[in-house]
Amino acid sequence: MNHPALEFTEVTCSFVTPDGNHYTAVRDVNLTIGDGEFVSVVGPTGCGKSTLLNMSAGLLSPSKGTVKVFGEELTGLNKRAGYMFQAEALMPWRTAIANVSAGLQFAGKPQNEVKEMAEHWLARVGLRGFEDRYPHELSGGMRKRVALAQTLIMDPDIILMDEPFSALDIQTRQLMENEVLDLWAQKKKAVLFITHDLDEAISISDRVVVMSAGPASHPIGEFVIDIARPRDVAEVRVTPRFIELHNAIWADLREEVLKGYENQRNKVKA
């Protein structure tokens, strides 16, 4: 039997706040991501999207419930996953190729093999000729490409992405999204993609999961994105089916966003 890549069963995650209280970020979450499936999670700010991703990575343990990775309960770091976060994760003292090589080098792969693979991956993300540039000598979009190559060179079975392109301008962002889709289509790994941006979520995913406003956030809706692939993320946004899906998801999400906004305002006032 094929196990899902990720399976959350009745997962709750609480934190102890600085004033000694408990804050339940997510409660009783049931969520499955199939092998090779591209799933986005959207929800209001502070609803626990990153908390879900951090639990998938094994950086956080659930307070209750289980996270399974290909059928096995996750304890410790998720070795089958690669991550790409919103913040810049490149090592500023390493060139592009040295950044992309790092994971394989640390894993003890022979140097010539590492170099060949790193060159190959930099070329695949469109950075042939930029191997010896340092991060500060690259544009924001180029740095994201290096980070993408750094993640994909490890050939993870699950790719975890937390708003990886939110700092980019819209055109660069759409180029990156198309590139992610091309690369994903070649290998069909499971992807858990966290985003604030509903357009982005619909245009790249197989399925979009909507989270309720926190505290004790949980999925309140799941939408299958039945738009044919391959897709161009800019082109699909003007199709009738996209607009229909957008309206349906926004109908669920809107109220939660308003609640989330209200909660944040009350937090600030308190």
Ligand SMILES: Nc1ncnc2c1ncn2[C@@H]1O[C@H](COP(=O)(O)OP(=O)(O)OP(=O)(O)O)[C@@H](O)[C@H]1O
């Ligand atoms: N280590 C922690 N200690 C205490 N509270 C935390 C901790 N990490 C997260 N939280 C709280 O849990 C809630 C969920 O946080 P999380 O970062 O998962 O939300 P998010 O949906 O990713 O937010 P955003 O959309 O703004 O990035 C927030 O209210 C946050 O303040």
